[in-house]
Amino acid sequence: MSERREEPESAPESRPLLSTRALVIIMAAVLIGGVVAIKPGLAIPLGVSVAAVTLLVKIVGD
Structure with missing residues (x-):
């Protein structure tokens, strides 16, 4: 008689709650x-800078 071994069930891969990209975005926003x-006077220059970088990342990603 051949003895059949049961393979242990593999646990589903655990995924991090937040991706690295999400953590970077959250840290930058904070x-x-x-x-x-x-310095409230920096709000518009920083907003424009963030928009420009976001647009460049989108262009490079395509």
Whole structure:
């Protein structure tokens, strides 16, 4: 008689709650929020800079 071995069930892969990209975005938002809270005059230049970088990342990603 051949003995059949049962393979243990593999546990589903655990995934992180937040991706690295999400963590970077959150950290940047908190940093920029802090800077703008201290120096409100920087809100528009920082907003324009973030928009430009976002657009460039989108262009490069396509």
